Amino acid sequence: MIIDLNAVKRSGKTETSFFFEYNADIEIALPGAELMPPVKVQGTAYITGGNSAELEGEVVFTVKGACTRCLAETEKTFSADFNEVFGEDGYRIVNGKIDLSKMVDDIIIMNTPVAFLCKDDCKGLCPTCGKNLNDGECKCNN
Ligand SMILES: [Zn+2]
Numbered sequence: 001m002i003i004d005l006n007a008v009k010r011s012g013k014t015e016t017s018f019f020f021e022y023n024a025d026i027e028i029a030l031p032g033a034e035l036m037p038p039v040k041v042q043g044t045a046y047i048t049g050g051n052s053a054e055l056e057g058e059v060v061f062t063v064k065g066a067c068t069r070c071l072a073e074t075e076k077t078f079s080a081d082f083n084e085v086f087g088e089d090g091y092r093i094v095n096g097k098i099d100l101s102k103m104v105d106d107i108i109i110m111n112t113p114v115a116f117l118c119k120d121d122c123k124g125l126c127p128t129c130g131k132n133l134n135d136g137e138c139k140c141n142n
């Protein structure tokens with residue numbers, strides 16, 4: 001996921017749009033769930049100075065695994081907008097090139113939900129008998 005700002009400059013432009021499919025090599029903080037490849041990254045890079053650029057766009061990623069409450073196999077896609085400055089501060093520009101990997105990994109980690117639910121109102125499992133309460137009530141009376 002490299003954007004070559006020198007090539008953009010050579011073509012006489014100050015901005016370029018990009019689209020990448022990326023296989024992130026990170027662990028997400030959700031027990032029993034994993035990130036499914038590919039992560040999709042799209043946006044526009046604006047050259048704002050000799051060694052600075054601003055990137056805005058969207059990261060779309062899919063998580064697959066067990067629902068936090070009822071353990072049902074669940075697959076969900078999340079999207080996160082970004083607007084980041086690259087240059088001396090923050091993410092680096094090296095030899096006129098931007099590598100998006102670190103930023104995208106950070107965005108995925110920041111936007112992974114604390115609870116991974118099969119649906120927003122998942123009723124979970126009965127703590128007494130273990131029945132999946134999405135399938136109907138049990139007889140435990142709690
Ligand atoms: Zn559930």
Ligand SMILES: [Zn+2]
Pocket residue numbers: 126127128129130131138139140141
């Ligand atoms: Zn029960």
